[in-house]
Amino acid sequence: MLRKSTLRGYEIGGLAERLIATLYADDTTVYLSEEDDYEMLLGILETWCKASGARFNVMKTEIIPLGSAEYRATLIATRRPRADAPEVPVGIRIARDGEVTRILGSWPGNGTENTAAWSMILDKVRDALGRWARFRPSMNGKSIISRAIIGGCTQYLTAAQGMPPDVERKLDRLTLDFLWGGGQETPSQHGDAQIAARARRH
Numbered sequence: 398m399l400r401k402s403t404l405r406g407y408e409i410g411g412l413a414e415r416l417i418a419t420l421y422a423d424d425t426t427v428y429l430s431e432e433d434d435y436e437m438l439l440g441i442l443e444t445w446c447k448a449s450g451a452r453f454n455v456m457k458t459e460i461i462p463l464g465s466a467e468y469r470a471t472l473i474a475t476r477r478p479r480a481d482a483p484e485v486p487v488g489i490r491i492a493r494d495g496e497v498t499r500i501l502g503s504w505p506g507n508g509t510e511n512t513a514a515w516s517m518i519l520d521k522v523r524d525a526l527g528r529w530a531r532f533r534p535s536m537n538g539k540s541i542i543s544r545a546i547i548g549g550c551t552q553y554l555t556a557a558q559g560m561p562p563d564v565e566r567k568l569d570r571l572t573l574d575f576l577w578g579g580g581q582e583t584p585s586q587h588g589d590a591q592i593a594a595r596a597r598r599h
Contacts, residue, residue, distance in 0.1 A: 398441050398444065398445055399417050399418045399427065399438075399441060400414075400417055400418070402417075402437070402441055403437075404417060404429060404430075404433045404437060404438065404441075405429075405430040405432050405433055406418075406427075406428045406429065406430060406433070407428045407430065416428050421501055424500070424501055426500060429478070430478075431464070431468075431478045431479050431482075432478075432479070433478065434478075434482055434483060435478070435482075435483070435485050435486075436483050439455070442455075455486075455488075455489070456488050456489070458489050458490075459489070459490045459491075459492060459498045460485065460489060460490070460491045460492065461492050461498055461505060461506065461507070462491060462492070462507070463507075466494070469494065469507060472491065473491050473493055476491065492506055492507070493507075494506075494507045494508040495507070495508050495509055496509070497509050497514060499514075502553050502554060502557065503553075503554060503557040503558055504554070504558070505558075514554060514558075515554070515560075515561065515564045518550050518551060518554065519564065519567055519568070519571075521550055522546060522547055522550050522551075522568065522571055523571060525546045525550075526542070526543065526546060526571060526574075526575045529542050529546070529575075530575060530578075536576070539575060539576050540576070542575075543572050543575050543576065547568055547571070547572065551568070
């Protein structure tokens with residue numbers, strides 16, 4: 398219904414069809430141009446809900462404005478994609494510059510460095526390694542655990558958005574602390590951290 402609608406979406410050079418929606422599991426991302434009306438989108442979604450018996454959670458909808466800084470600021474202030482368009486309902490969040498929005502495990506946003514996303518991942522890694530440390534695993538066990546936890550927690554976001562250098566340094570420190578209980582780094586310890594870092598990148 399979205400693709401057959403009159404919504405313009407994004408026209409991308411080299412692609413025969415416009416980009417209007419991407420869907421994965423229960424997550425839907427819709428791409429609208431400034432000429433599109435949000436009310437038309439809601440009408441399509443309401444029709445689909447009636448036909449499918451599903452419920453679309455409008456209050457969990459978030460909007461990321463694209464375009465020039467001036468356009469983004471105007472859209473946020475007026476809640477309109479253009480002067481003659483109806484307002485976006487008040488309950489729907491429009492992300493400001495510097496704020497991130499979660500989409501399928503990635504955290505896009507205007508003027509952001511994904512610090513919020515990486516902060517949560519670092520906390521998750523720290524907590525998981527702390528729980529494992531209480532069991533006093535062997536050095537081989539620590540090596541396996543650190544690679545599994547750090548690689549599992551960071552692989553997707555790294556592939557989607559890249560890993561900032563300061564985050565990699567913090568993960569190296571967490572790895573060394575877990576392997577050696579916060580002792581002084583030695584060449585062999587540094588080598589173990591390098592192994593864990595390679596596991597994250599691959």
